[in-house]
Amino acid sequence: MKARLTITLKSGVLDPQGRAIQAALGGLGFDGVGDVRAGKVIELELAEGTPPETIDAMCRQLLANTVMENYRVELL
């Protein structure tokens, strides 16, 4: 069983990495680049039948800082 977790900063939280990417793209001559938000994607191999609550607990305890980040779980 495989799960993909996408962890992104909540809107309103300053994203310095995104700002740096935006500036660098502009510096390379790419026009029309607006807001850039950077985040993490984590793909996990899990034992069959791992309940969604367990994946949620993994996110809340370790993988996402729920104060500043949102996470999305996709079962692949």
Add this chain to the structure above:
Amino acid sequence: MKARLTITLKSGVLDPQGRAIQAALGGLGFDGVGDVRAGKVIELELAEGTPPETIDAMCRQLLANTVMENYRVELL
């Protein structure tokens, strides 16, 4: 126009971050966690009509290290 880029290490490339996450999850008592692969997700606000070739060029020139990483473009 919005695009989401998912950048992950190519299979076969050692992923120390993934290993660290795997060990930490085990340490927290989560059993049955197999291989873990960590990557980046970047969401870009682009001018309407930005051609896919331009987004590809952004990835190849800046956002992904195509020697070790794969990238996937989704238009949102």
